[in-house]
Amino acid sequence: MKLLGIDIGGTAIKVGLANEHGEISLFKEYASESKKGGEYMIQKVMRIITEMNTVDAIGISTAGQVNHQDGSILYANDNIPGYTGMPLKELLEDRFGVPVMVENDVNAAAMGEYYFGNTHRRDDFLFLTYGTGIGGALFLNGRLYHGNDGIAGEFGHLITHPSGALCNCGRYGCYEAYASTTALINKAKLVDKSYDNGRIIFEGYQQGDVSLQQLIVDWIYEVALGLTSLIHIFNPPSIIIGGGIMEQDVLVKQVSFQVKQMIMDSFSNVQIQKASLGNKAGVLGAIALHLAREVRRSML
Ligand SMILES: [Zn+2]
Structure with missing residues (x-):
């Protein structure tokens, strides 16, 4: 076949x-x-x-x-x-x-991660990708959950900052206006115009540009903020995060650490994992x- x-x-x-x-x-x-x-x-x-x-x-x-x-x-x-x-x-x-x-x-x-990735065919997980915006998928009971109109999982438009920054969707304060890679790039470009993609920003951070350190710490907090709400709603065993910038193991570890500080103790079995299929x-x-x-x- x-x-x-x-x-x-x-x-x-x-x-x-x-x-x-x-x-x-x-x-x-x-x-x-x-x-x-x-x-x-x-x-x-x-x-x-x-x-x-x-x-x-x-x-x-x-x-x-x-x-x-x-x-x-x-x-x-x-x-x-x-x-x-x-x-x-x-x-x-x-x-x-x-x-x-x-x-x-x-x-x-998300379906690819389930069959070919390192989810070990876990029947429940949330999947998020961080890029221009933030995409989301719900994998529940061994299948994708689509919602009434097939568009469930718009995690990028969770509101994490009521009356906050304008989002591409026309609403204010959405998660992706703060935690997407684009949101990080927009802030980093104010430090140095050459910081115009996630990889260059991460390299600058690793080479010790102190002006980037607080930006990254703040961005990781924003990523964790949205994940915290999702964990409290779904109590998932696992959250898989992908998108170019999340290729960096150290960022995924820091996100996971930050999330563990922010969630209720009773939810702490959740595992934050890096997407494995690139x-x-x-x-x-x-x-x-x-x-x-x-x-x-x-x-x-
Ligand atoms: Zn939005």
């Missing part, structure tokens, strides 16, 4: 092939040219699938909000013009005649959408 996983993002389209045991035989990356629009990008995705010859099922991880039932794009921002409303599943099933499943990229990455999470997650279906079918 050939399962094709495709991760559609604002900058890249990543593709992987696996068998029914989840053994990966190919991984490729293409520029998504998303500014040319959703229609152009989908034509490109179709050309890529055609290159793969025949496949038995296709899983898609994509940017934007997804209706996971009909596999259409509920909403995508201007990074991919004209993508909102795209009936992705229908288009691909009509063209290739195989089952297609579609998930948003954060949900797919930039392959979306592709592996897209493949895992079909692996999950196979597992559920075998349980019937």
Whole structure:
């Protein structure tokens, strides 16, 4: 059986092939040219699938909000013009005649961590990615929890500072306005304009730039603040945190330490872990959408 996983993002389209045991035989990356629009990008995705010859099922991880039932794009921002409303599943099933499943990229990455990562197939965990914003996914009772409209897990818009800073969503005081990588970069650029990405900021911090130290300590506090509320709501055994900046073990350790200071003692069994799949999470997650279906079918 050939399962094709495709991760559609604002900058890249990543593709992987696996068998029914989840053994990966190919991984490729293409520029998504998303500014040319959703229609152009989908034509490109179709050309890529055609290159793969025949496949038995296709899983898609994509940017934007997804209706996971009909596999259409509920909403995508201007990074991919004209993508909102795209009936992705229908288009691909009509063209290739195989089952297609579609998930948003954060949900797919959580699914990837479950099957391929170091969650040890733990049936309950929360997953958060820190980048331009903060994405979230709920993995409960061994499956993704979607909510009424398929968009549960918008942890980035937890309000951590009532009447605080303006968020991209148009509301005030959201978690991601304080704890995303972008929020950290915006503060670091006031110290030195060259601090314009997470990696450079972290290098500066390690090389002993004292002006960055308080910024990082404050940012870790903001990250922990949102996690504290989530832990008190869900009492999860594990929280997995990802996104480029969280590749740094020392940051994950400091976040975990800070969280333990802030939560009620009775919640202290929670483990904060680093995401383990890096930039392959979306592709592996897209493949895992079909692996999950196979597992559920075998349980019937
Ligand atoms: Zn917001």
